Amino acid sequence: MKVLAADLDALCRRLRRERKVALAVHEKPDPDALGAASGMLDLFAQLDVAAKLYVSEGEHLPLAEVLLPAGGVLRGDPPDDAALYALDCGSASRLALPRRRSVAVNIDHHHDNPRYGGLAFVRGEASSTCELVCDVARALGMRPSPQAAAALYAGISFDTGHFHHDSTTASTFLTAAWLVDLGADPRTLYVLLYEGRSEASLRLRARAVAGARRIARGKALIALVTAEDYAATGGGPDDTEGVVDALRGVRGVEVAALVKEQPQGARSRVSLRSQTIDVSAVAAVNGGGGHRLAAGFSSDDSPEEVITWLSSELERRLSTGSS
Ligand SMILES: [Mn+2]
Structure with a gap:
């Protein structure tokens, strides 16, 4: 069996123990942030853990109707008894939340992320936070639902400039292929992200x-x-x-x-x-x-x-x- 990195192993243990989780993303969230949230909501649903994405009033969520599950988002402050997961956010001060509060878990790929929070799963070289969420899913032996797979694929496509930035690796393509196998449709998602403009x-x-x-x-x-x-x-x-x-x-x-x-x-x-x-x-x-x-x-x-x-x-x- 493949040995997991210590931070990923700790994260997997923590995920299985959670009771109530609040997800948060960076201000002006992009498809990578929302795709990562969608992927995590799906994992928590499969683990039977109550989880919602929280965002400030007025924050625009691009392509939310496609990227996020219905009822997955709430506006305003997360409840105090929920463990806060920060996704795709290089700095705790840039979370799209009304008030600052302590971060339990930090999942991100910004190279300047100072590894804030109780547990940081940060890979500065990773293509996207969505790719990291896929690593988490695989480490848990879980498979995203077709809707979550589409959202995760969209996030990877967006953050790699559709698979051409220098962060695009063989693992990025293997992960994308895995998501297509699970139901992400490359044509539909390409049109959604890059075409259909006014x-x-x-x-x-x-x-x-x-x-x-x-x-x-x-x-x-x-x-x-x-x-x-x-x-x-x-x-x-x-x-x-x-x-x-x-x-x-x-x-x-x-x-x-x-x-x-x-x-x-x-x-x-x-x-x-x-x-x-x-x-x-x-x-x-x-x-x-x-x-x-x-x-x-x-x-x-x-x-x-x-x-x-x-x-x-x-x-x-x-x-x-x-x-
Ligand atoms: Mn990103």
């Missing part, structure tokens, strides 16, 4: 790409989306998926950034993608975070102010080659 979204993305600025002799491209662009196209801040990846894919570009004006909350939101330097360090200067090659941050400065700062920061980092 015409407004296409026109908004076209404007963003057309206006992209060259920094550091073309080693960086920065695109800007403002309230004016939303008004002109009918699109919104959620309609820019893929812009930053398209910029990064240009020959000679090492870093791409998308700066978005936000109608609510922080004034600007920035997504960073890199082929070389560590952009999570750039995001961290502004209180953001993420992965080495994909990170982001929010700012109360105007988009133009953010671009000015970002331009000189990237100019400096790309000229010295420092990361």
